[in-house]
Amino acid sequence: MLFRCARHAGYRWKGTTMDFQLSDRQRELMDAAREVYRRKLEPLVSDDSVEGVHALRWTMAEQGLLGLNMPEAYGGVGLPLLDTLLIIQTLQSCAPILGGLAHRTSTGAVGAIAEYGTEDQRQRFVAPLCRGEIGxxxxxxxxxxxxxxxxxxxxxxxxxxxxxxxxxxxxxxxxxxxxxxxxxxxxxxxxxxxxxxxxxxxxxxxxxxxxxxxxxxxxxxxxxxxxxxxxxxxxxxxxxxEAFGKLISVYNAERLGSVSRMLGSAEAAYDYALAYSQERRQFNREICDFQGIQWMLADMRVKLDAAKLLTYRAAANASATGLPVPAETSIAKVFTAQAAKEICDDAIQILGANGYTKEYPLAHRYAEVRGGSIYGGTLQIHKNMIAAAILDRRISQWKKD
Ligand SMILES: Cc1cc2nc3c(=O)[nH]c(=O)nc-3n(C[C@H](O)[C@H](O)[C@H](O)COP(=O)(O)OP(=O)(O)OC[C@H]3O[C@@H](n4cnc5c(N)ncnc54)[C@H](O)[C@@H]3O)c2cc1C
CATH class of the missing domain: 2.40.110.10 (Butyryl-CoA Dehydrogenase, subunit A, domain 2)
Structure with a gap:
């Protein structure tokens, strides 16, 4: 009935600019990032000393993994926002420090300098950041x-x-x-x-x-x-x-960088739990034979795919200079932050007591994604912003005197 009414009313789906398939090139970029991790970065990621992180930065810069969306004129890779986020997500799933460095040197504080800085500031800050010299x-x-x-x-x-x-x-x-x-x-x-x-x-x-x-x-x-x-x-x-609005419009790209990190961690937790469920045996069979486990895996996968699609939409619809639409950013952030917590929590459940120990990576993955509901604007603040966009009016949170 609804569809017939819609057709009579001349309703036409307007669509978005988003393509629901990642291109071959985007998949190659993700594979290449994984390959660099295996060949060059894996031995370096466990050293979190200041010197260790500097060494990691240098190596990432050498491999073209810093300044992913920064202009090539300043030593960046010049990728569009979506491709940048795909690499951040991939590196985060390999090791959180890598996702963090790729994020901070691409969609992090540097974004405001690249967008609004003077030529001198871009030369002094964006270029050395892309070379791995500063953070x-x-x-x-x-x-x-x-x-x-x-x-x-x-x-x-x-x-x-x-x-x-x-x-x-x-x-x-x-x-x-x-x-x-x-x-x-x-x-x-x-x-x-x-x-x-x-x-x-x-x-x-x-x-x-x-x-x-x-x-x-x-x-x-x-x-x-x-x-x-x-x-x-x-x-x-x-x-x-006169700059808060300008700073926040760039900060929305930073928010999507953090969302991609949550996606990377949630995906790593899901992959880990899936593989574990196919090996761990109880009652003389693999635990993935139990429907209770299968439904958890299904829920995790549904949430992961939905979170990816919302995030990729926000990135694909960003302006030519990589500034995303605020409401789409908030929607991706609210859904992904919630989904990532639930996925990591289910992953811990699938591993039983092992999942709850620090010997296994899932407790740390949960702790990482938990912060995503707080930093970059809490989920409640983002829901306020989504509501303001739906109702198309400014909704002040300030108490009137
Ligand atoms: C891991 C991590 C890294 C961070 N890194 C940085 C950083 O590098 N730089 C930086 O500047 N900051 C950083 N932050 C700080 C972060 O941005 C703030 O924690 C965040 O903005 C929330 O502020 P608050 O912690 O003071 O919470 P509060 O503002 O005190 O909020 C407390 C609670 O009240 C709710 N609340 C407040 N106002 C409203 C409202 N109007 N409607 C509904 N609910 C409301 C909040 O949602 C929350 O649940 C980081 C935080 C974390 C957790």
Whole structure:
């Protein structure tokens, strides 16, 4: 009935620009990334010392696995967003540190420099990042400004050829391995989002310091950053206000990079549990013979495929410069973050007590994907944004006085 009404009303499916098949070239790129892992990277991934991560960066740069979507003019690979995400997902499934490095040097903080930076900034930051010489963190969150990011208080004041920062950030990732942080901060005094801009702060700048870090569930350190009359050359100002919208539009590509990492981890957990279920025997048969296990495998596969399709849609529909549609990004993020937790949880269940120990990789995979419901905007914040897109209006979360 519904279909007949739709036909009479002249309803026509408009479709999207997404092609539901990955091309041969995209599959080759994923195979090539897996091959580089086997040949060059596998022996390096267990060394998480600062020197070990630097060695990994150099090797990845040499193999063309950093700056995947960065312009070739600055040493990047120049891939479209979807191809970039496919490689991040593949590397993440091989080893989380690889997905993290590919993500941070492609869709990470560097994206804002590539999009809005001056030619000098691109030469000084994008090019060495693609060569594996430097790493760049992103500092947005503050003690009083988590989900309410625009409540940030860190200030920047331009004085002659310098910019002076005061304030603090928290929960900043990878600071121990990186040399710079793109710090979101206020340039004006209106108290509004329009004051917000960003400065590229070197970690050896006078007045900059950071905590020793707090370990998260996935055994990664999250850092507090302190700016105490921190002096940075003025040419490191990336955007001096009126920039929150611009920064967030690039940040949507970063969000899809994290979503691809969750996909990679969920896929690795699924593959591991599937293989285990075909080997482990109880009641004199493989446990994959039990319908209880088969239904878990089926649920995991359905969620994995659906999460991939939503993520690939968001990437395929990105603008020519790789900026995704915000609502499609949020939809991919909400579904994948939830699906990845459930897939890793089922994978642990399939392994029984082995899955729950740290001898097997699944507890760590679960811990990694768990953070995805919190960083880059919590799932609740993304659902707020999806609702605003559906209703086509701005829905302020701020309490009115
Ligand atoms: C692994 C990891 C890595 C991170 N890396 C970085 C980084 O590199 N740089 C950086 O700047 N930050 C980073 N963060 C911080 C992250 O961005 C923040 O944790 C996130 O924005 C949420 O802020 P919060 O933790 O203060 O939670 P809060 O904002 O205090 O939220 C607490 C709870 O309230 C809910 N809530 C809040 N407001 C609303 C609302 N309007 N509607 C519905 N529910 C709401 C939230 O969904 C959440 O459940 C990282 C976090 C994690 C977990």
């Amino acid at each position: 760049i963190s992103i500092g947005i969150t503050e003690p009083e400004a988590g989900s309410a990011a625009t409540a940030m208080k860190t200030r920047a004041r331009v004085e002659g050829d310098k910019v002076i920062l005061n304030g603090s950030k928290q929960f900043v990732s990878f600071v121990n391995y990186n040399q710079y942080t793109v710090v979101y901060c206020r340039f004006g005094n209106t108290g509004r989002a329009r004051d917000i801009g960003a400065v590229i702060v070197p970690h050896d700048a006078p007045g900059f310091s950071h905590s020793n870090g707090t370990l998260n569930m996935a055994d990664e350190l999250l850092f507090e950053l302190y700016f105490d009359d921190c002096e940075v050359p003025r040419e490191n100002v990336l955007l001096d206000g």
